[in-house]
Amino acid sequence: MNLTLKIWRQKNASDKGKMVDYKISDISEHMSFLEMMDVLNEQIINLGDEPVAFDHDCREGICGMCSMYINGEAHGPDRGVTTCQLHMRSFKDGDTITIEPFRAAAFPVIKDLVVDRSSFERIQQSGGYISVNTSGNTQDANAIPISKEAADKAMDAATCIGCGACVATCKNSSAMLFVGAKVSQYALLPQGQVEATDRVLNMVAQMDAEGFGNCTNTGACEVECPKGISLENIARMNTEFLKASLKG
Amino acid sequence: MGLLKSSIGRKFAMAISALFLMVFLLQHFAINLTSIFPNEGKTFNALSHFMGTNPIVQYAIQPILLIGVIFHFVMGFVLEAKNWSARKISYAKNNGGANSTWMSRNMIWSGLAILAFMVLHFIDFWFPEMNTKFIQGDWSGLHNGELRYFEELQHKFLSPARVVAYVVAFVFLALHLLHGFNSAFQSVGANNKYTKGLKTFSKIYAIGIPVGFIIIALFHHFNH
């Protein structure tokens, strides 16, 4: 198929950036979206220009590195996939595809489609862990039984890949699905209880300090999340936060 | 108050004020509904007089309500402003319709429409009421020896322009509630097995109440 691509080009963080049009032809519908980008870049390099920079790594939907806003949606029009799992069969011959970086004040553009998601790192560092040192004599893994339901729910929350699609999608650039998922994972497990109060307060404070917007429950994040993280996690974080605020 | 500095605290406060306003709205609707009872506004007048003169309603509930309304609006604007600044460059192409409802994305606009309506509503009813009671000191509720509320109500709905404005405003209210009702529950952390049922109920409420108000307005307009 033949396509027109409108791609955000920005040399570096201080450059203003603009949309640039590219034509690309003979794209197979079996290609992944990023393979299409590879073909485009090969074409650009052969013309002696600089290829489009974009983040990607595992190309199997788990590392959370890829981050494109395609035709107005994070990770493109397909559901339950990351950009790397999106295939060209989701598009038609002659389509114009708009490709932009994830946009949020807390995700500044580094170059072209590459954004800086270190705000997520700082949120995790503010409390996204259980304080346990490595030692050969932590108590036995089966010492505390955890109900299957709680373990499964914690797992569902823990499948977040930290890609930032929730933020990119949210009209408010809110990070609450991401933070909610992490808070939930620990809130659901007995191991996470000891530090639960400080954890939620600190993580939310850091989230606010990073300049993410506030959640208005549009639910867009849940729809666009490649791992289907549920809004339930935001509700749980809200309760955890209130409990913690009243306590501490 | 430290709570109100955090995003979740504010979200919670928005929800609590919203839930409060929704209870008020239901109460308001219930009283208004009596105005179409076939007893020439007798029940309506009696209830209106009670609400208008009862000290608890006037000195306790009314100020709380007023604060609730103002708070909900101000906080709404504050949050909206913060949310705008959370994305400095907007997307060249954004397909919000693919993942969320129009209502959820436009709460600020439905909210502003409701605000505009409230200004009108205040001019129509609340300011004159305040004037009568607190400035002129007339707490009798009488006009020409009869309770005046029903007649005032009928009078206001004579103008087709006003009725149209009311209808439009209530359509916006419905849109606002269609997202807001559920959203408030989600914000206070209620997302569980009852959520599905709650969603159905919220649709009934969000459409039923504004439609009811519209019917009342039309009823009075055409019955006169």
Place this chain on the structure above:
Amino acid sequence: MALDSKVPKGPLKDKWTDYKNHIDLVNPANKRNIDVIVVGTGLAGGSAAATLAELGYNVKAFAYQDSPRRAHSIAAQGGINAAKNYQGDGDSFYRLFYDTVKGGDYRSREANVYRLAQVSANIIDQCVAQGVPFARDYGGLLDNRSFGGVLVSRTFYAKGQTGQQLLLGAYSAMNRQIARGKIEMFNRHEMLDVVKVDGKARGIIARNLVTGELERHSAHAVVIASGGYGNVYFLSTNAMGSNATAAWKIHKKGAYFANPCYTQIHPTCIPRSGDYQSKLTLMSESLRNDGRIWVPKSIDDVKAIREGRKKPTDLSEDERDYYLERRYPAFGNLVPRDVASRAAKERCDAGYGVNATGEAVYLDFASAIKRYGTEQAKIQNISNPSEAKIYQLGQAIVEAKYGNLFQMYNKIVDEDPYRTPMMIYPAVHYTMGGVWVDYNLMTTVEGLYCLGEANFSDHGANRLGASALMQGLSDGYFVLPYTIGDYLSNDIRTGKISTETPEFAAAEKEVKERIDFFINNKGEHSVDYYHKKLGKIMWEKCGMSRNEQGLKEAMAEIKALREDFWKNVTVPGDANEMNPELEKAGRVADFLELGELFAKDALNRNESCGGHFREESVELDGLQKGEAKRNDEEYAYVSAWEYKGEPADAVLHKEELEFNDIELKQRSYK
């Protein structure tokens, strides 16, 4: 230099305990004055960085991604082995040790593997304490499943995302230390060389991938945990950025590189669909528990299927060749990875591949669905169930077991694997070879350590399923923190290492010159052009089966390709900015050297063992005719290669492998 594995004396089961009891320790106050660099933040690097920081060392950790959480350990699906014996099915340290050594075709170091088995149980305890949500049964206790080629259920798992959950556990432990200031995290940084001072590793040169700036970082010890080199094949299940640069750079600075030819080719990956393919996707090995692998018996049917005239479901049972069940009646579809991969290649080479590229076989769930459906109908007391009902019931069971994998397949291939058989083909997945390390995980350079997939130590010539995660975490959480302390106890008086020394300046200069070369060399071919060519040589001549002639050709072709690369490669953009092409150029340059050493090692090892299959070394008669033949008399050693300029000139050092606690046997799956 003679290789000294430094394996402690004494009985196998007491070695590690005795070792720990007798090493030198560094007191807490002194740890504060000691810096350690960790390159790579996957399971091995991440767990090592966190643990060293907890102990009190100042850690500097480096990752080329924007977060430690994105290291490719995250992609491991199936699970992690541990000798917990929670199922009471007879598991023990010895059994896990035995299975691992046997699975590795007797080419790993006994003492290391036994230690791995011993600490495996601690890993599970540690991860649960960190909040890793492993799968549990209804009683709230941890669940296990069984995995390729072993007789017990010892695999712990978190849905199909075990690697992700374990990495997030290690990442959270790192985050805690980053918040405390004990780990300084350098994301989007790539190590481009190691710096040696007086023969000891004392720092690295790293490039900031955002600004392009070259940075000098010093430390008292350097730990490399940068993963495997599967991307030497261009197409593999590795991440796009996975590279051998850190490992190769230290090799060039004196660390011996061991067994580069041991590569694991995983049998169940989604086949290539065209030349534009950038990477291959693995489908968990667990699918082989229920899927049956086949190709058509008749070449006419193959043609008909390729041309779309027939569908696989049109073929009756007699028209199908379930070749694994035919060749290996005892293990059938559950033969180890290397055997299953070679068998698929054999059929496809004979022309029976079922897709357009001729490189695919079927993995069919129809009989499993039918079997489960019939069983369910009985359980639910449905008498005379219709075919459709049975199918529906069976599909539900298969979906519960493999739903996410089926969905992934469907997304990529756009075919419904519940209705038509999956197509699979082997792909490069893991490299057992790597930097040579002794029992302490130290390389042949003092103060330079190597962990996880980047080292060679534990998996011999073939890795068992669910063992990579175990090794990475064992190295990082439980082994290195002890062994490095023993070394660093000599460094308590050294003080801060300066980066303003001739050694750092020289290393930086070398790195800079290379970068400048790439930027200034306005050649005519992109980096990928060379990488793809290299991959093709590797796959065809150093792939699933190898022979002398092919390997010799490979060495010559890779050398020629490398020379062409250094003349004609083009790298757009500048050095002082984010430049993904420049990053790739450096990595491919290293692969172009490693590939040749790989072929040389494969050529040297004229025996078939594990993932390394030499066509010259097969059983000539009897039941095992045509199967791999190991040669313990001549090749029971580790090949450790010393760098001498050109890969072809590398010098072989042998570490003879001694097996005192295990009897060497020929593997048989017939």
